[in-house]
Amino acid sequence: MLGGDFLTDPTHPKFLEEYLLVGVTKLPLLDQMSDSKAERMIFVMKKQTLLSISMLALLVSAAASPFPGISSTVHAANNAPVPAAAPKMITIAELDKKVVDAAAQAMQQLAEGKPIVLERVSGQNKDCWVLSAKDDRGEVLIAKSNGDIVSMRIRFKLDEVNAALKATVMNTLKEMDAKRSFNIREVERIKWEKQNIWSFNGEGVNVALEPGTGKVLHANAEYEAAQVPAAVVQAAQQTLKGLSGGKQVPLAPSATLYKNPQEHIDNLWGLSDKDGKYVVGIGAKTGKPLSVKMLEQISGDNFVFERDIPKVFAKPFYTIEKAIDAASPAVKKHFQIDLAGYDMAVQHDTYTFTKKGKPTVIAQINKKGTFWSFLVTPENGLAN
Template sequence: MKSYRLFLTTLTVTGLLLSTVPLYATNVSAASKQTASQEVETMTERESEHNELTISHIDAHVKDAALQAIREIAPNKVVELNEVVLLPDNRYVIYSKEKDVDVTVEQSGKVRSVNVQFKLHEVDPSLMDMVKGHLQQMDAKRTYTFDKITRSKAHFSNTDRYSFMGNNKLFVEVNAKSNLITYVSTEYAVNGVEKSALDTAKTAIKQFSGKDVAFDKALRVQVGSVDLWKLYDLKADYVVNIEANMGNVVSILAKNKYIAPKQGQTKKDVFAVPFYSSEQAINAANSMVQQLFNVQLSGTSVDVKLDMYTFTKQGQPSIRGVINSKGEFWQFKMLETR
């Protein structure tokens, strides 16, 4: 069975995914939609809080550093620098006249980040063909169009990525150094999901939550070699992730089982003393884990961190579950094979 560790630190596609994707798909993702502009505040904030200048107000070495940073990631793009914003910590954010480029530079001339938005004809044809080919391989029945393509390089975090955005909330991230696709997400109508995956998700959520849940939204998500169908209701109270190729459940969440801490209490207060011993946790989770993941928990070692119980055994996938204050599991996630 493939390892899912690759999904551990990827960014989320939408805010819904922060709490609903498998453990290996979180953070996901926050990284997936973050760009090097994370150090740059929004235009509205800048207008009200920071000093706005023009390019003539800054030293030549700062302007030259900005232009060099742009040329490094967009050598064929014609750029005219125009507006400059001085941030409270004395960094400059320099914008192009067309507002399709921004560069954050320290007064010393050290570049912190650069972001460039491309028109379609400005993108390297081989890169565009590679992305289109991957999407067609993913689903040849769909038509994909792009409405925004950017490249973001953050010198402070040593990241350099292309982002392709388009119809059906399409988002593709490409590592600009390796030219490898690292993340893909696109929205589907629920009836556009493979029937076997949809049936598996419906059965799993009924087993786990005790409810007949009507899924309202669906995403197809790829991170590295992991390929998922994500199905959820409007509020993301019920979420199931299905491995697209194998058709098996990899995570599930049912918020009808969630119990929030009492007012004034924290999770640390509620679970300061483990709710279950290892043997009790295995007994409480085993039947449902077998139904959902076809994994037997007997003989597993159990790691406990507050409300999270991780079941590990050599030669089979690790399973992580989250309990409520009554000891009921309301989340399960498959991690990886040991």
Template sequence: MKKQALLAVCTLTLLVQTVPSFSGVISSVYAAENVLPATQMKLPSLTELDKNVIETMKKAMQSIAEGVEIELDEIVGQNPSSWVVKAKDNRGNILVDKKTGEVKHVNVRFSFEEVKPSLQESVMRTLKGLDEKRTFKITSVERTKWEKEDVWLFRSDNDSASVLLDALTEQVISAGASYKTEQIDPSKVKIAEKAIKELAKTQSVQLLPTARIYTSSKESIDKVWSFGDRQHGYSVYVGAKTGKLVSVSSSKEVDYVSDEERQKVFAKPFYTKEKAILAASPMVKKWFQLDLKGYDVSVHDNEYTFTKKGMPTIKASINKKGTFWTFSIKPEKGLMN
């Protein structure tokens, strides 16, 4: 399977890998599409598609191309409902519905110099905010648009740093930079390692050799260290300033594959307020040394928010069985750190 053939579908997966805020948010909208490469099934040539569909694709790519001329190249993949078409010169990809001709997803690539100065300045300022001593060089720029997101993703060489911005407002959504664990305060590494071993219920689990310093206004995060294990089953956030555990996740417990499925499964709340507090209390006390007595509870799909005046807020999510698989703690005022 050619790497470029599935890039239109894999871009969202890439966001998940490079920007922690997307893990658990973008599910399998495109990953579940099961796109087949050209080697598995004969594909039509681009000229065989309806001229109006071709024109629609051109306009969709050009609409986010910042004035750069984009030319469609060939169909490189498909699934039962969509075609994947790539642009010439590795400029991007587009996913289009076979029956309706509707564009489902569009991705355009740029050099850093091709994007407007205000974006360049915002990206470099954000990265310097993560580490003022480090030199960052942006080597990859993409704009990705689909029904739920319209974003810019800037990445440095070897994906060692990334910045995600809202394409319409140009506001930074999240940013991160990777470091070897030996470059990080040992006390923070120790806290993360202990938490991940407890999440995994085994001492044999090992931390990844790198971790990311991370910020996200969307998640109310000022600056945290994001650690994970080598099997990508567990992750934790440790406050960069406080050195305290502020988030834990066991992605192995996730048993739904899309936002649509999640919304359907949890259309009716799994827990009453009282039972949610009862179920979450032991873990909240374990991870954050916080008693949920007197807390109120609100629920949206599978996410439960525990609030109490003058106290930190807890957010936690459950799987289909009602098992809480992720917890985070946020100060009543200010951001996680």
């Protein structure tokens, strides 16, 4: 397996760090997947590719407990056999009252005036406890060693949320697809070391907003492949054919309309082949291929966790001349752009190619120097 034994051991603290803390409540147990499926799943979670939720489901062979790497009484009862060495579950009364009170107070600060009463220990692994609030209001993850808060999640009904935030969410979704009727069913306030967001979720739809400013961080809406415009499907199939050496490969059964200004994306259709080897992004307005990702190039020994990227790529892998030589064939093949005369800036694994009056190309390499991801944006603009 890639990256070490902890990827197959949900009780390992590094497993907890990589998967529990991202604020995702239902992830697969990686030891129930093949290596290739696990690698692609990790990539999707860490890099936020254009794969849709249902495409992720193709990679999942089993559902985990509400907190991966965390045992719970309900999960244990319904999913025998229980590991013999599972930590003993305790009651909330057995925890340090100061720790519980501090956790409740921290959650209260995010709860928009809604009362937070922590009533039970709902899960654990060897490093952390999960405390659940009354009326399913949310959970907080605290470290066993010192009582520090690791992550928090508070749930709201839609009518409990500030009207301006709701308006931003609905306006964003309507800008993405004016014809579709969107229904938000769940709102969550999520906070941990690397994420602090409002998350609005519905059937096949998610929008994340920045607390305080209300700015859209990212949004995506899921579609069946048959619902995607025919011209977009045709462009995706043609690009996938080029990625697969001229072979016609079947599309995955779903696609995602995706927005992420932080990643230079305004509005792209994300489509994948059925096996999840490639992801292509087609501009919702332009109808042109603007993004390709070759996921096999970052699997196995080539996989690097996001937190390790600054260390692994501390020194630039390429000079400008060699970077252009390495990236040019794919850029010309998939986007019909000639990188001759382009300038280059590099940050860790990301190479940005710019030229006055020309589109910008943002590309990423694996640790062997192979370019595996490309995104084309207008000069000083967002891909669309």
